[in-house]
Amino acid sequence: MTANSARGPWAFVAIVWLIAALLMAAAFHISPLVAADLVPLIALLLLGVLSRVLPDTLISVSGDGIRFSFLGIVILAAAVLVGPVGGGVVGATATLARPTRMPAIRRLFNAGMHGTVGLVGGFAYQGLGGVDPLTVGRPTEVLLLIGVPLVLADLAQAATNALVLSGMMWVSSGVPFWVQVRSLLSSTGAAYVAYGMVAFLLVVLWGPAQVRWFSAALTAVLLLVVWWVFGQYGAELEAHERTTDTLIAALDVRHPGAAAHAQRVAMLAGWMGESLRLAPAALGELRTAALLHDIGLLGVRDADVLAVRGHALAGVEMLKNISFAAPALPVIAAHHERMDGTGYPHGMVGPQIPLESRIIAVADSFDALTTGTDEHPPVGAREALQRLADDPGLDPAIVAALERASSSHGFSDATGQNWLGRAKFVEREPQATSEAGVRSIATIAADLLHAGPTTSWITRHDHPDDRLGL
Amino acid sequence: MTSTTLWLSGLLLLIVVGECAHVRLVAHRGISPIASAAAVAFMLSLPHDGALGILTTLAGLLAVLVASLLGTAVAAALGLPTTPADVLGRMTNAAAVGTLAMLLSTAELGRDTGPADRWIYALALWLVTLAAAVIRAAAVSAWMSWSEQRSFAVVLQDELSTFGMVSLAVATTAVTIVLARDALGLWAPLFFSIPLALTLAAARRYAQARTTYRETIMALARLTDIAGYTPSDHARRVADLSVGLAKARGLSQREITTIEYAALLHDLGQVALDEPIPGGATVLAAPRDQERLARDAVEIVRNSGVLEDVARIVALQATPFRLMQEDNERIPLGARILKLANALDDLSGGSRDRGPVSVALERIQLGLGYEYDPDLVDDLIKLVASRPVA
Structure with missing residues (x-):
């Protein structure tokens, strides 16, 4: 990172801290801390530090995922029980005290952001009619004078968090501000609703139910269990994702280079799917199908045309009992069907072929052309795209999607296998991937570059110049 | 303030409804955490003092059993899975809570404990529910080690690693429901089931994964x-x-x-x-x-x-x-x-x-x-x- 590009983010961090400091001064002026605030402040600070000591649970599907951290709950509870000063202090201090190693700028930014979020929550609660939780005791009062303002303060915190984070993303990586705000609100919105409800429970136990500091201990246990269960889920999900890699690894032992081919096809198919505006769930299914499309080659031992032609259906047979692969089965079965009816195994025509199969057919052909075979030398991305556009077996709309993807990812002028090295990647949440050790698409691509090309005919059976027909 | 009858009926209703929120954690065994928490809260809320304590505890156990069976029937009618062993475990748990809560009432700790001593009351309730959860795990393990001819220690270890965390959440939730009774009335069981519902949702996905x-x-x-x-x-x-x-x-x-x-x-x-x-x-x-x-x-x-x-x-x-x-x-x-x-x-x-x-x-x-x-x-x-x- 050059000094020039780093200046923007640092300036943004300074602005965040300036806002936090101004809000803090106002908070001290309006509702200064009193002696009675000390116990809740210390209890919530401990709870906040605990939430930062535990690693965030990341439930990830290929690097993108939902995160569960209960700091949001603690900040909101502090904002309500202690006021704006409490929210600000707990938010900033807990983040600064986090024991994990991270770059100074990230630690400072997160602390400033969480401090601001806590201050805003406190002001929102008091400004919207919230009362001191220690002064009410009847159910209707608890719901109206604590519950309703607390929910509104929760929403204010969610909005503040989204605005500050989007500002940082805009300054540091040029992600459009409002697009990012919208995407953050839709992805973290549900989590904030849950945070608000749990914070309400902590406040009710502390104040109206008169349990005081011991309520922090009870809540901590509940949160630990939720955190643990989410962690179990995340770990199991990752295990399951990695097991899919094992399927491809088995294929790679049989036909070296097949795994790298599968990863490249999955990457290209994903970009085309995004360009065709497929829904996130459909993109996931497309990715699974693209990774596993050639799994049937496991049963192919020598370059026998009949055996290779059977691999599409053999793959379906191998995967038929895996429930998550079910949507991929018709796609894998038809990935060698061609628009003009010259494909196999059934000779389907045009729109009879599933959209995902048509996408994989284009990605497959592109990868074959740019990798080459023993007889056909590799061609550059531009020439490959031209060849695909002239191919009557491929869907022109999808070839157009690949063209769009190649120019937006910056490899339309690349030569041969080199396109991988040229491709640009957008990391949606860079911090999420590095912490949980989930491989991002960019690291997969870097590994692939080292893998080197495979020109064996069995893996390259989809080269347009050697196409098998019905 | 909610009358005792209304409060207890609300908890029984939550047992019936909560039975339908079931998660299967190992091959043949699952748990309905919300129903279990409601059952523990119910047993803690019974009037335990005096000579009638034993009678009310026994009647309470019968009520929990009826509500659980009713819940199982409703779940079966809706085509939702349940585990009979879970109901048995819940009854053991409820019996242990009822017995320990009678001891608690002799220590002069009750709902009306003020803010100064309230944490002691809360801690006592918590210890009662935790002890009952341990008794339940031991009883279930003893029964399973006898019926499957496996070593008790191994079965208990499996039981704790599978159900330990969820049981901890169930015990703690029951305590918070009882503590929030005067502050939230019948809203308390609903609101304080939320963390359990979150746990349940994650556990379900976990089982699926x-x-x-x-x-x-x-x-x-x-x-x-x-x-x-x-x-x-x-x-x-x-x-x-x-x-x-x-x-x-x-x-x-x-x-x-x-x-x-x-x-x-x-x-x-x-x-x-x-x-x-x-x-x-x-x-x-x-x-x-x-x-x-x-x-x-x-x-x-x-x-x-x-x-x-x-x-x-x-x-x-x-x-x-x-x-x-x-x-x-x-x-x-x-x-x-x-x-x-x-x-x-x-x-x-x-x-x-x-x-x-x-x-x-x-x-x-x-x-x-x-x-x-x-x-x-x-x-x-x-x-x-x-x-x-x-």
């Missing part, structure tokens, strides 16, 4: 069958035998699953072969070839990055037992089990008929102490004698 994980392992195991390297269902049969041997040794569920997965994946290395071994029988292959196949399988399994325990067993599946005596090499029990189970299935050609099995056992006994662990061979002879002949 584990199912698909298992399916993927099974599909990997069948790869070599479909590709024509191994006779069909060889891996499944070896896995069943291995699980039988592991159970006979009293291993924990986690260790048993690891051995099962290793058995399912042990022949994966054969996909690297250009020509299949006749009959897929690795036991007949040369020792060096056997080790190479194991290495290839390990390479594939290691690729997942999450099956390290499984990979260790697969790696040593071909190692002869004598190395343990001669070179003092440490061969894990799982690998010894897998080697033996694989040999029986290869040598008997996968048959369960008495003829081929006894021939296979004779050949195994020729390698006793040299290739195979003699103690395990004794277990194997008992195991094949007890299983039904197909």
Whole structure:
């Protein structure tokens, strides 16, 4: 990172801290801390530090995922029980005290952001009619004078968090501000609703139910269990994702280079799917199908045309009992069907072929052309795209999607296998991937570059110049 | 302030409704955490003082039982799964809570405890529910270890690792519901069930992810069958035998699953072969070839990055037992089990008929102490004698 590009983010961090400091001064002026605030402040600070000591649970599907951290709950509870000063202090201090190693700028930014979020929550609660939780005791009062303002303060915190984070993303990586705000609100919105409800429970136990500091201990246990269960889920999900890699690894032992081919096809198919505006769930299914499309080659031992032609259906047979692969089965079965009816195994025509199969057919052909075979030398991305556009077996709309993807990812002028090295990647949440050790698409691509090309005919059976027909 | 009758009826209703929110955590056992928390809160809320304490506790238990059975019936009518063992566990739990709460009432700690001493009241309630959860786990484990003939310690360990965290959440939730009774009235059971609902949702997805994980392992195991390297269902049969041997040794569920997965994946290395071994029988292959196949399988399994325990067993599946005596090499029990189970299935050609099995056992006994662990061979002879002949 050059000094020039780093200046923007640092300036943004300074602005965040300036806002936090101004809000803090106002908070001290309006509702200064009193002696009675000390116990809740210390209890919530401990709870906040605990939430930062535990690693965030990341439930990830290929690097993108939902995160569960209960700091949001603690900040909101502090904002309500202690006021704006409490929210600000707990938010900033807990983040600064986090024991994990991270770059100074990230630690400072997160602390400033969480401090601001806590201050805003406190002001929102008091400004919207919230009362001191220690002064009410009847159910209707608890719901109206604590519950309703607390929910509104929760929403204010969610909005503040989204605005500050989007500002940082805009300054540091040029992600459009409002697009990012919208995407953050839709992805973290549900989590904030849950945070608000749990914070309400902590406040009710502390104040109206008169349990005081011991309520922090009870809540901590509940949160630990939720955190643990989410962690179990995340770990199991990752295990399951990695097991899919094992399927491809088995294929790679049989036909070296097949795994790298599968990863490249999955990457290209994903970009085309995004360009065709497929829904996130459909993109996931497309990715699974693209990774596993050639799994049937496991049963192919020598370059026998009949055996290779059977691999599409053999793959379906191998995967038929895996429930998550079910949507991929018709796609894998038809990935060698061609628009003009010259494909196999059934000779389907045009729109009879599933959209995902048509996408994989284009990605497959592109990868074959740019990798080459023993007889056909590799061609550059531009020439490959031209060849695909002239191919009557491929869907022109999808070839157009690949063209769009190649120019937006910056490899339309690349030569041969080199396109991988040229491709640009957008990391949606860079911090999420590095912490949980989930491989991002960019690291997969870097590994692939080292893998080197495979020109064996069995893996390259989809080269347009050697196409098998019905 | 809510009257006691209304409060208790509300909790009973939550038992009925909560029974439908069920999650299955292991093969035949699940839990309805919201119903269990409501049952504990109900038992804690009964008037315990005086001579009537024992009578109200008994009547309360009956009410919990009726509500649970009603909930089970409603869930069954809606086509939702439930586990009868969960209702039994809940009754044990409720009985323990009721008994301990009677002791609590003699200590003059009650709902009306003021802010100064309230944390003591809260702590006391919490300890009561935790003790009851431990009693429940011990009772369920004792019953299961008796009915399944497994060691109590192993069953208890499995029970705690599967249900421990959820039981902790159930106990804590019940305490918070009781504490918030005056502050939130009948809203308390609803609001304080939210963390449990979150836990439930995550646990459900966890169970689902584990199912698909298992399916993927099974599909990997069948790869070599479909590709024509191994006779069909060889891996499944070896896995069943291995699980039988592991159970006979009293291993924990986690260790048993690891051995099962290793058995399912042990022949994966054969996909690297250009020509299949006749009959897929690795036991007949040369020792060096056997080790190479194991290495290839390990390479594939290691690729997942999450099956390290499984990979260790697969790696040593071909190692002869004598190395343990001669070179003092440490061969894990799982690998010894897998080697033996694989040999029986290869040598008997996968048959369960008495003829081929006894021939296979004779050949195994020729390698006793040299290739195979003699103690395990004794277990194997008992195991094949007890299983039904197909």
